[in-house]
Amino acid sequence: MTKASDRAYAVIRTMILSGEIMPGAQISEEALARRCAVSRTPVRDALRRLEADLLIRRNTSQRVFVSEWSRDDIEDAFDLRAMLEAQAARRAAERVDADGLARLVAHNAAMGKAVNAPNPDIAQFLEHNRAFHEAVLDAARSPRLASLLSRLVEQPIIWRTAQNYNREHLLRSYREHEELLEAFHRQDGPWAASIMAGHIRRAFHVYLDACLRQVEDAA
Amino acid sequence: MTKASDRAYAVIRTMILSGEIMPGAQISEEALARRCAVSRTPVRDALRRLEADLLIRRNTSQRVFVSEWSRDDIEDAFDLRAMLEAQAARRAAERVDADGLARLVAHNAAMGKAVNAPNPDIAQFLEHNRAFHEAVLDAARSPRLASLLSRLVEQPIIWRTAQNYNREHLLRSYREHEELLEAFHRQDGPWAASIMAGHIRRAFHVYLDACLRQVEDAA
DNA sequence: CCATGGCCATTTGTATACAATAGAGTCCAC
DNA sequence: GTGGACTCTATTGTATACAAATGGCCATGG
Numbered sequence: 258m259t260k261a262s263d264r265a266y267a268v269i270r271t272m273i274l275s276g277e278i279m280p281g282a283q284i285s286e287e288a289l290a291r292r293c294a295v296s297r298t299p300v301r302d303a304l305r306r307l308e309a310d311l312l313i314r315r316n317t318s319q320r321v322f323v324s325e326w327s328r329d330d331i332e333d334a335f336d337l338r339a340m341l342e343a344q345a346a347r348r349a350a351e352r353v354d355a356d357g358l359a360r361l362v363a364h365n366a367a368m369g370k371a372v373n374a375p376n377p378d379i380a381q382f383l384e385h386n387r388a389f390h391e392a393v394l395d396a397a398r399s400p401r402l403a404s405l406l407s408r409l410v411e412q413p414i415i416w417r418t419a420q421n422y423n424r425e426h427l428l429r430s431y432r433e434h435e436e437l438l439e440a441f442h443r444q445d446g447p448w449a450a451s452i453m454a455g456h457i458r459r460a461f462h463v464y465l466d467a468c469l470r471q472v473e474d475a476a
Numbered sequence: 477m478t479k480a481s482d483r484a485y486a487v488i489r490t491m492i493l494s495g496e497i498m499p500g501a502q503i504s505e506e507a508l509a510r511r512c513a514v515s516r517t518p519v520r521d522a523l524r525r526l527e528a529d530l531l532i533r534r535n536t537s538q539r540v541f542v543s544e545w546s547r548d549d550i551e552d553a554f555d556l557r558a559m560l561e562a563q564a565a566r567r568a569a570e571r572v573d574a575d576g577l578a579r580l581v582a583h584n585a586a587m588g589k590a591v592n593a594p595n596p597d598i599a600q601f602l603e604h605n606r607a608f609h610e611a612v613l614d615a616a617r618s619p620r621l622a623s624l625l626s627r628l629v630e631q632p633i634i635w636r637t638a639q640n641y642n643r644e645h646l647l648r649s650y651r652e653h654e655e656l657l658e659a660f661h662r663q664d665g666p667w668a669a670s671i672m673a674g675h676i677r678r679a680f681h682v683y684l685d686a687c688l689r690q691v692e693d694a695a
Numbered sequence: 696c697c698a699t700g701g702c703c704a705t706t707t708g709t710a711t712a713c714a715a716t717a718g719a720g721t722c723c724a725c
Numbered sequence: 726g727t728g729g730a731c732t733c734t735a736t737t738g739t740a741t742a743c744a745a746a747t748g749g750c751c752a753t754g755g
C-alpha cells in the first residue's frame with residue numbers, strides 16, 4: 258500500500274486531524290497535489306474516501322472544505338458510536354472464539370502494563386486501546402458494522418487532546434475493558450453491550466472536558 | 477447532475493440492483509466505461525462511491541467485484557438498519573416541527589390513497605414510503621445518521637421483490653406509519669423508536685419470504 | 696502428474712492536457 | 726450608489742496515454 262493515492266489519503270487525513278488545515282477552510286485538489294507531490298488523480302481518489310469518512314464536505318459546486326464540528330455534531334457522533342460499538346460488543350460476546358478472546362486479553366494486559374508503569378506510556382496505551390476495540394469489531398463478524406464505525410471513530414482534535422488523559426481515566430478504561438472481558442467470557446451479549454455503551458459515553462465526557470480545557474488554554 | 481461520473485454511478489448502481497450483473501461477478505473499469513459511454517476517469521469516481529455503499533467490494537489487488545449477500549449479510553444489514561432507523565425516529569419525535577409533521581402526514585396520506593384505490597398503485601406507494609422515511613431522517617437532523625443509513629437501505633433483489641408485496645402488507649405499513657405519526661405528535665421518542673424498530677423488523681421477514689418465493693419460482 | 700518459473704494479456708494506477716463551470720471582481724448604465 | 730452583465734481566474738471534470746502490477750497460461754523439469 259505504498260501507492261500514491263494511499264499516501265495522499267494518509268497525508269491529507271493527518272493534516273485534517275492534526276488541525277494543520279482549519280475546519281471550514283477550502284482546499285483545492287491542485288494545492289493538495291503539490292503538497293503530496295503527486296498529481297491530481299490520486300488526490301481526487303483520496304478525497305472521495307475522506308468524503309465517505311465525513312472529514313470533508315463539498316458545497317453545491319463540488320468545491321471541497323474541511324468539515325466543521327459543532328458541539329451538537331460531536332454529541333451526535335458519540336451517540337451513534339455508543340450505539341454501534343455496543344452492538345459490536347453484543348455480537349462479539351455471542352460469537353467470540355478462544356483465539357479472539359486471547360487477543361483481547363493480551364491487548365488489555367498491555368494497556369494495564371502501559372498505565373501501571375512508573376512512567377505511563379500514553380502512546381502505547383492508546384495503540385493497544387485502539388487494537389482492543391478493533392479486536393472487538395473483528396469478533397463481532399459484521400463487515401457492515403465495521404464499515405459504519407470506521408466513519409465515526411476519527412474526529413479532529415481527539416488527537417490533540419488524547420495526551421490530556423490522566424492516569425485515573427486510563428485506569429478506568431482498563432477496568433471497563435476487564436469487565437467487558439468477563440461479559441465475553443460468559444457470552445453475555447446484553448451485559449457486554451451495556452458496558453460498552455457506558456464506556457463510550459464516559460469517553461464522551463472526558464472528550465468534552467478536554468475540549469473545554471483547550472478553549473481555556475487558548476484564552 | 478448531468479455529469480458523466482453521476483451518470484456512470486446511476487447506470488452501474490442500477491445494473492447491480494436490478495441483477496443485470498450477478499453478485500460475485502468481476503467488473504472492469506474499461507468494460508463499465510464502454511457500457512456508460514464515458515472514459516475510465518468518471519467510472520473510477522463512481523466505483524469509489526459504490527464501494528462506500530457496499531454494493532461492490534475489491535479484492536487485495538483492487539480488482540472490483542459485485543458484492544454477494546448471504547442470508548447472514550441480509551440479517552446483519554436489517555439489524556443495523558432497524559437500530560439506526562429507530563434512533564432516527566427517536567430524534568425526530570423529539571425535534572420535529574409543524575412543517576416536518578405536515579409533510580409526514582401528507583406522504584402517509586398519499587400512501588393510504590395509493591393502497592386503498594380500487595387498483596392499488598404500488599409504484600406510487602413505494603415512492604411515498606421512501607419519501608416518508610426520508611422525511612423522518614430529515615426531522616432527526618443528524619447528518620451522520622443520514623450518511624450511515626444511506627449505506628444500508630439499498631440491497632439488490634429488494635427492487636425485484638418489491639412488487640410482490642400484497643395489499644395486507646401495504647396496509648400494515650400504512651397503519652404503522654400512522655402510529656408513528658401519533659408518537660411524533662406526542663413527542664414520545666422511545667415510543668417512536670419502538671414502532672420503527674418493529675416496522676423494519678417486519679419488513680425484514682416480508683423480505684425473507686419474498687426471497688424464498690423467488691428461489692421457489694426459479695426451481 | 697505436479698510444482699515452478701517466466702511470458703503475455705488484462706486490469707488498475709498515475710500523469711498530463713484540455714474542457715467546462717462556478718465565483719469574484721469590475722465596469723458601466725441607470 | 727446600486728444592480729446587472731461581463732470577463733477573467735480559480736477550480737473541478739473528462740479524456741487519453743502510458744506505467745505498473747496482477748493473474749493466468751503454458752512450457753519445462755522433476
